[in-house]
Amino acid sequence: MNKIRVKSPRLRLDANSYLELHRQVLERDGWRCQVCGSMQRLQVHHLKFRSRSGGDEEQNLITLCTECHERVHRKASGCNVQL
Ligand SMILES: [Zn+2]
Ligand SMILES: [Zn+2]
Numbered sequence: 001m002n003k004i005r006v007k008s009p010r011l012r013l014d015a016n017s018y019l020e021l022h023r024q025v026l027e028r029d030g031w032r033c034q035v036c037g038s039m040q041r042l043q044v045h046h047l048k049f050r051s052r053s054g055g056d057e058e059q060n061l062i063t064l065c066t067e068c069h070e071r072v073h074r075k076a077s078g079c080n081v082q083l
Helices: 015-028 066-075
Strands: 042-046 061-065
Touching: 015 042, 015 061, 042 066, 061 066
Parallel strands: none
Antiparallel strands: 042 061
16 A cells, blocks of 8 residues: 655655654753754754755754754755755
8 A cells, every 4th residue: 555655755754753753852952942042933953964874863853943943054055854
């Protein structure tokens, strides 16, 4: 049975384990942006390209608020993940 056919290569985990992974990262980082310490509008950023060595592992993920996240992406194009 082909229950999921995802064309986008950036989806490697199913939605539930992805949410669970995000929650683990947020908990590890204390629900704070790791740049400015904000506890609002948090997102999870991938430190490395997922297509290369960076994968969906906790060590490759960091909690950032939307502002710091945008700043990181403007500076370095190391993350191709749309959050
Ligand atoms: Zn921040
Ligand atoms: Zn990012």
